[in-house]
Every structure is written in C-alpha cells, then in structure tokens.
Amino acid sequence: xxxxxxxxxxxIRDSANKVVNNAKYVSINDKAIDDFVNNDLKNYLKExxxxxxxxxxxxxxxxxxxxxxxxxxxxxxxxDTINFCFWNLNERDKWTLVFKEGDNEELVSxxxxxxxxxxxxxxxxxxxxxxxxxxxxxxxxxxxxLYPLYGDIRYFKGELMLLEERVTNLRELGENILxxxxxxxxxxxxxxxxxxxxxxxxxxxxxxxxxxxxxxxLFDKSLDVNKFLDNIIYNFKSYRDKGDxxxxxxxxxxxxxxxRAQLLAHDLYLLYKYYEKNAKELINKFPYxxxxxxxxxxxxxxxxxxxxxxxxxxxxxxxxxDDLRNEIKQGLIISKEKEIEIRSAxxxxxxxxxxxxxxxxxxxxxxxxxxxxxxxxxxxxxxxxSIYY
Numbered sequence: 001x002x003x004x005x006x007x008x009x010x011x012i013r014d015s016a017n018k019v020v021n022n023a024k025y026v027s028i029n030d031k032a033i034d035d036f037v038n039n040d041l042k043n044y045l046k047e048x049x050x051x052x053x054x055x056x057x058x059x060x061x062x063x064x065x066x067x068x069x070x071x072x073x074x075x076x077x078x079x080d081t082i083n084f085c086f087w088n089l090n091e092r093d094k095w096t097l098v099f100k101e102g103d104n105e106e107l108v109s110x111x112x113x114x115x116x117x118x119x120x121x122x123x124x125x126x127x128x129x130x131x132x133x134x135x136x137x138x139x140x141x142x143x144x145x146l147y148p149l150y151g152d153i154r155y156f157k158g159e160l161m162l163l164e165e166r167v168t169n170l171r172e173l174g175e176n177i178l179x180x181x182x183x184x185x186x187x188x189x190x191x192x193x194x195x196x197x198x199x200x201x202x203x204x205x206x207x208x209x210x211x212x213x214x215x216x217x218l219f220d221k222s223l224d225v226n227k228f229l230d231n232i233i234y235n236f237k238s239y240r241d242k243g244d245x246x247x248x249x250x251x252x253x254x255x256x257x258x259x260r261a262q263l264l265a266h267d268l269y270l271l272y273k274y275y276e277k278n279a280k281e282l283i284n285k286f287p288y289x290x291x292x293x294x295x296x297x298x299x300x301x302x303x304x305x306x307x308x309x310x311x312x313x314x315x316x317x318x319x320x321x322d323d324l325r326n327e328i329k330q331g332l333i334i335s336k337e338k339e340i341e342i343r344s345a346x347x348x349x350x351x352x353x354x355x356x357x358x359x360x361x362x363x364x365x366x367x368x369x370x371x372x373x374x375x376x377x378x379x380x381x382x383x384x385x386s387i388y389y
Contacts, residue, residue, distance in 0.1 A: 007226045008233070008258065009299040013351065015245075015255040016301075019344035022247045025324040026341040028349050032316040037356045040315070041367070045357065048367045053273045056366045060101070061112050063119040064271070066279055069286050070212050072271055074129040075122045077215065079115060080264040081173050081238065082166040084387050086110040087306075093158035100152045107156060114146075120153045121145045129212040134174025139167050165387050169238040176235045177214050216288050225265050225294040232261045239264075241388035245340050255340050257347075259303045259389045266300060266362040268292040298360040302350035304343035305389040306381035308365070311372040313379060317353075318345045325379065333383050342382055 006014075020028060048055055057064070063075040086109065088094060096109040099116055108116060127133040142163065147155040218235065220227035232239050239261040244252050272292035275282050283289045302308065312318045320328070320342075327334055334342075350368070354361045 007299065008229045008256070009226055009262075009301055012256045012258060012301050012347065015253060016344035016347040018247065018253055019245050019255055019341055020348045022245075023341045023345065025321045025338050026345045027319045028345055028352075029316055029319055030352070033349060033352050033356070036315050036317060037353060040371070041353075041357055044367045044371065045359070048363065048370065050270075050273050050363070051277075053270055053277060057267065057270045057274055061115045061119065063122040064274060065122075066282065068129075069271075069275065069282055069289055070215070071122060071129045073215060073268065073292070074212065075118060076264060076267045076271060077173060078128075078134070078170065079118050080260050080267060081169045081236075083111060083114060083260060083263070084389050085162050085385060086114075086160070087381075087383065088159055088161060095146075095158040095160040096156045097148070098154045098156045100154075109158070116153045117146050117148060120148060120151055124151075129215075130210055131174045131178035131212075131214060132210045134170045135178050137167055137170050137174065139163060142167050142170070161385070162387060169236075169387065172236055172238055177218070178210065179214070213288070216291065219291040221291070223291070223293060223295040225269075225296050225299055228265055228294065229258060229261050232264065233258060238387060243336055243340050245337065255344060257304050257343055257388065259305060262300045262362070263303045265294060266297065266303075266365075269294050269297050269362075297362060300360065300362040301347050302354075302361045302368075303365045303389075304346045307372045308350070308368050309342045309346045310377055310379065310381040311368055311375060312346060312349055314375065314377050317349050318342070328379055328382050331380060331383060333385065336384075339382065339384050 020026075046052070063072055065072045065075075086095065094109045095113065096107055097113045097116060099106045099108050122128045125133075146160060146163075149155060218228070218231045220231065239258065241257045241259050241261070243255050243257075245255045246252055269292055272283075272289060275289055276293075309318060313320060324334070324338055327338075350361055350364055354364045357364075
C-alpha cells in the first residue's frame with residue numbers, strides 16, 4: 001500500500017476552506033472580487049513581476065551581497081524569523097527609523113524599518129552569518145541593532161513590542177542550525193558535576209562546526225518548496241503558525257497558516273531571481289544558489305497577516321459582522337476564533353483573485369501588500385499579539 005502525505009500548502013488551503021464554510025463572523029463577496037480584478041489590479045501586474053524583481057526586493061532596503069551570497073541567505077532567515085507585530089499597545093508611537101540616503105532622509109517603520117536595521121547589521125557585523133552568534137544572542141545586542149544611534153539608519157521614535165520573543169526566536173535559529181542547543185552547555189556548567197577544565201572548553205563548544213554553510217542543510221535538493229517548508233517548521237517552533245477551530249458540527253480542526261515560513265521561501269526565491277537577472281555569474285560561482293530556485297513556487301498560498309485583510313475588507317471582498325467590525329474599530333484585541341476566520345478568508349479570497357488574473361498567490365501577496373501600504377483605510381487592521389505575523 002502506498003501512503004501519500006498531503007502537501008503542507010494543500011493542508012493550509014483545505015483548512016482555510018473549512019473555516020470559511022463554517023465561519024460566524026467573516027464572509028467572502030465573490031462579486032467584489034470580480035470588481036477588484038477588473039478595476040484595480042491591472043495596472044500592478046507588469047509593475048510587480050519576477051521580471052521586475054527589484055520592485056519587490058530592493059538593494060535600497062534589503063541586504064543583497066554580490067561577493068558572498070550566503071550572507072544574504074542568512075539575512076533573509078534572520079529577517080523573517082523576527083518579522084512580526086509592529087503595532088503598539090496604548091497608542092504608543094510606532095517604532096520608526098530615519099533612513100538617510102545622500103541628502104535625503106526618509107522615515108521608515110514596520111517591515112521596511114526591520115529590513116533596513118538588519119541590512120545595516122549585516123554590512124557591519126562579520127559574525128552575522130555565524131550560527132553561534134545568534135545562538136548566544138542577548139537582548140542588548142538586538143536592542144543595539146533595532147535602535148541604532150549611528151550610521152545612515154538611526155532610531156527616530158517609538159517602541160517595538162515582543163523583544164524577548166524576538167531574541168528567543170533568533171537564539172533558536174542559531175542553536176538549531178549549529179546543532180548544539182545552549183541548554184546542553186548550561187547543564188554541563190551549572191547542573192552536572194562534570195568539571196570544566198578551562199574557558200577554552202566553553203569556547204570550542206561553539207567554534208566546532210560553527211560554519212555559515214550549515215544553513216544550507218535546511219534546503220532540499222529536489223527544489224520542492226513544500227519540503228523546504230517541512231524542514232523549517234520541523235526545526236523551528238517559532239514558525240509553527242497554526243491554531244484550533246471549532247466547526248459548526250463541534251468538530252475541532254487544526255488550521256494551518258505558516259505565514260513566515262512561506263514568506264521566507266518566497267523571499268529566498270526572489271533573491272535567486274535577483275541574482276539571475278543582475279549577477280548571473282554568481283549562480284555558476286556559488287552553485288548553492290540554485291537551491292533557492294524552488295520548482296513549485298506556485299504552491300505557496302497568500303501570507304495571511306494584518307495588512308491584506310484590511311485591504312480586502314476595504315474593497316468589500318471580505319465582510320465582517322457588525323460586532324467584529326466594532327471590535328476592530330475600537331482597537332480591541334480580538335479572539336483567536338475571529339482571527340482564524342479573518343486569516344482563513346484572506347487565504348481563500350486571494351486564491352480566487354490569483355486564479356482570475358493568472359498569477360501565483362505569493363506574487364499576488366506582494367502586489368496587495370504594496371497597494372495596502374499606499375491606501376488610507378476607514379477601518380484599522382485587526383489586532384492580536386502574535387509572533388507569527
């Protein structure tokens with residue numbers, strides 16, 4: 001008997017459809033999808049494409065190394081490991097940086113501020129691509145990166161929540177790529193009765209196998225994006241973005257999103273596309289870059305977060321009940337059940353949009369995110385405190 005395992009992206013779509021078919025607070029308007037496709041999207045399709053990859057990942061905001069591409073792979077892993085929760089409680093100022101480029105200064109917040117702060121760190125820190133550096137990371141080090149006082153990128157105002165969680169995520173990234181959890185070292189130092197002869201024994205714990213290319217072990221030679229997602233979710237619990245939902249028949253199902261894992265896969269694919277277009281010789285010089293060229297990138301779903309449902313609600317593609325709409329309007333933190341319905345409706349609606357215009361959903365995500373970034377909304381985005389988006 002042949003046992004087949006369902007692809008992880010199929011599991012995401014299937015669970016999202018089950019939620020939409022049982023939802024109490026969120027619904028999808030198919031006519032509004034047609035209106036949006038026919039009236040709003042056409043102008044963006046040429047502008048945001050893999051042929052125009054610089055519109056999506058730009059050397060202006062992202063770290064793209066033309067001498068050692070492995071450091072850029074590390075950059076996107078670090079970026080997507082802490083790419084979440086940029087809003088603040090109690091109406092505090094949004095975390096904002098000043099980006100100086102020549103004589104011009106630009107205020108940048110949210111994801112782009114994070115991309116810039118980590119770009120500056122990647123440029124200046126020779127240990128950026130060492131797993132032991134992230135395994136040993138302290139909160140003060142991350143604060144230095146995210147609240148820079150010098151250079152072309154400087155702290156301006158505001159506060160970034162969940163700093164401890166970001167440190168934890170980055171330590172997990174370093175430890176699991178290194179293959180040597182810190183807990184084992186701590187047990188040896190503080191719990192076991194085993195003598196440590198000198199400080200060099202602690203130092204060699206990290207120096208042995210502290211190789212940048214160990215990150216490549218997370219890729220699959222088949223270039224199957226689902227296998228890459230499996231590896232990320234298996235190795236890093238900070239990427240296990242899922243939740244339980246109760247259907248109308250009272251059956252409890254597991255609903256899968258894996259937003260940051262899918263985003264990471266797409267970012268790495270975009271990085272490959274950038275090198276392919278702008279520095280093709282590097283692909284021959286560094287053959288590991290071919291591992292980023294996933295053969296089935298179209299399998300990815302939309303990356304369900306805050307911004308996309310805000311746009312879809314604005315375009316009347318997804319509709320909220322009055323109660324849910326009022327909660328969002330008041331800036332209240334919504335329940336897990338409502339959050340799952342919003343994110344699931346986003347996945348299902350965007351799959352429909354992508355099919356109508358003939359592009360893959362991951363690329364559609366970039367188009368919608370950029371439309372949302374330049375739209376003034378009547379309703380704020382839904383609020384949850386999460387490490388997943």
